[in-house]
Amino acid sequence: MRSILLNPGPVSLSEGVRRAVARVDLCHREPEFFDLQDQLIKGLLDIYQCDPAEWSAVLLGGSGTSAMEAMLTSLLPRDTQLLVLENGVYGERLSKLASIYGISYQVLHVPWGDATDLGALAEWLASGKITHVAAVHHETTTGRLNKIDEIAAICAQHDVQLLLDAVSSFGAESIPFSSGALQAVAATANKCLHGIPGLAMVICRRASLEQDIEPRSMSLHLPSWAEQQAKRSTPFTPAINAMLGLAQALQELGKQGGWRARRTRYRKLAKNVAATLSKLGVQAWLPATESSCVLRSYHLPQGLTYNQLHDGLKQHGFIIYAGQGDLVGQLFRISTMGEISNYDMARLEQAMQSVIGA
Numbered sequence: 001m002r003s004i005l006l007n008p009g010p011v012s013l014s015e016g017v018r019r020a021v022a023r024v025d026l027c028h029r030e031p032e033f034f035d036l037q038d039q040l041i042k043g044l045l046d047i048y049q050c051d052p053a054e055w056s057a058v059l060l061g062g063s064g065t066s067a068m069e070a071m072l073t074s075l076l077p078r079d080t081q082l083l084v085l086e087n088g089v090y091g092e093r094l095s096k097l098a099s100i101y102g103i104s105y106q107v108l109h110v111p112w113g114d115a116t117d118l119g120a121l122a123e124w125l126a127s128g129k130i131t132h133v134a135a136v137h138h139e140t141t142t143g144r145l146n147k148i149d150e151i152a153a154i155c156a157q158h159d160v161q162l163l164l165d166a167v168s169s170f171g172a173e174s175i176p177f178s179s180g181a182l183q184a185v186a187a188t189a190n191k192c193l194h195g196i197p198g199l200a201m202v203i204c205r206r207a208s209l210e211q212d213i214e215p216r217s218m219s220l221h222l223p224s225w226a227e228q229q230a231k232r233s234t235p236f237t238p239a240i241n242a243m244l245g246l247a248q249a250l251q252e253l254g255k256q257g258g259w260r261a262r263r264t265r266y267r268k269l270a271k272n273v274a275a276t277l278s279k280l281g282v283q284a285w286l287p288a289t290e291s292s293c294v295l296r297s298y299h300l301p302q303g304l305t306y307n308q309l310h311d312g313l314k315q316h317g318f319i320i321y322a323g324q325g326d327l328v329g330q331l332f333r334i335s336t337m338g339e340i341s342n343y344d345m346a347r348l349e350q351a352m353q354s355v356i357g358a
């Protein structure tokens with residue numbers, strides 16, 4: 001039986017994307033490949049109407065973590081004083097990356113699931129000790145959508161640059177590209193864009209790519225990728241089949257009405273799931289108003305372990321996701337990204353009734 005993926009990426013694919021991935025064999029040194037690459041660069045910038053004179057979409061092979069790693073290692077000068085905003089696994093991953101690469105950083109930590117302390121952020125930036133902030137937009141650990149407009153505004157007020165992990169929000173949530181503070185956004189093909197894994201991207205201000213920073217990595221060096229891509233070339237073998245899939249996925253996103261329509265759709269599905277679970281006595285872990293459209297977390301149902309819940313739903317053809325770290329025994333997560341039909345939703349409701357309501 002085909003499973004519907006309700007984990008936060010990779011997502012269930014449309015038939016069009018599944019076919020596109022294997023549509024053709026392409027050599028990455030032929031003009032057909034460079035047409036595809038150009039098309040994707042334009043398509044990615046078009047999603048949020050980013051002006052190509054100011055912004056560059058840089059494609060690279062890898063997962064979401066590669067995009068985060070490429071962003072931090074390529075765009076932070078050696079004398080950076082970074083402040084990382086942590087309220088979940090992915091904020092902590094940004095700190096870990098800074099530590100691995102010897103980037104000087106401080107942490108503004110709140111417990112997983114809590115909102116970033118904006119007052120403390122303003123105080124840190126007013127101290128004059130911070131040059132850059134690294135933040136996660138949608139903290140997938142708990143489903144919290146961090147207040148990125150406010151964070152960007154505080155950064156802009158203090159003339160501090162912002163680097164954003166939007167791996168689980170790019171394509172479905174609002175991103176403050178018009179803020180002068182925002183320098184770069186890390187994303188991936190296999191979440192809200194509905195492509196397949198293996199392709200990462202960083203949407204960067206051109207000025208941030210033009211800084212004179214000694215490379216910290218070879219295969220994750222964004223200026224090298226960007227320079228080659230601008231010349232209809234590529235430094236290394238790219239994720240060609242993932243690119244073919246993304247081209248189709250971007251066409252489908254456009255036809256469906258772009259990121260706003262996708263947000264509306266995800267929100268509707270998330271609301272339906274929450275309503276079904278609530279009828280079965282399962283409570284949301286975070287209020288809907290603080291959750292992303294992409295994913296919500298829920299307390300485990302009384303009398304069921306996560307494994308029982310997971311295995312029961314899997315038997316009905318649905319894959320859900322566990323909590324991470326210390327939250328593993330407390331919550332489960334349901335994402336409504338990907339190709340999920342109304343029929344799938346009706347079947348999910350029945351499956352939940354059967355597994356939780358039994």
Ligand SMILES: Cc1ncc(COP(=O)(O)O)c(C=O)c1O
Pocket residue numbers: 008009063064065066068090136138139140165166167168188
């Ligand atoms: C917000 C966020 N950042 C980064 C990542 C890491 O992505 P990957 O597992 O593809 O490396 C994820 C993965 O779920 C994520 O949700």
